[in-house]
Amino acid sequence: MSFNELVRMLEREGFRIVKEKGSVRYYGKEDWEKLIRVDYHGSKQVPTGTCNAILKAAGLK
Structure with missing residues (x-):
């Protein structure tokens, strides 16, 4: 997942x-x-651990 995709998901x-x-x-x-x-x-890829931590903090995973 790229940073752009992650931000769109949060939004x-x-x-x-x-x-x-x-x-x-x-x-x-x-x-x-x-x-x-x-x-x-x-457009860079989010490291897997970082992505999981952000999603967990946002209550999405």
Whole structure:
């Protein structure tokens, strides 16, 4: 999965960018207490462990 696909998946679930500094983006939504950190790198592939950790933090896996 690429970073673009991961971000689209988060946005479909209602997450939006809360803040951004350089390539680091933080996503959140109203009913979610934690921010989801994504070190965004466009079309590059997300490492498997990183992808699983982001999805778990977002409650998607």
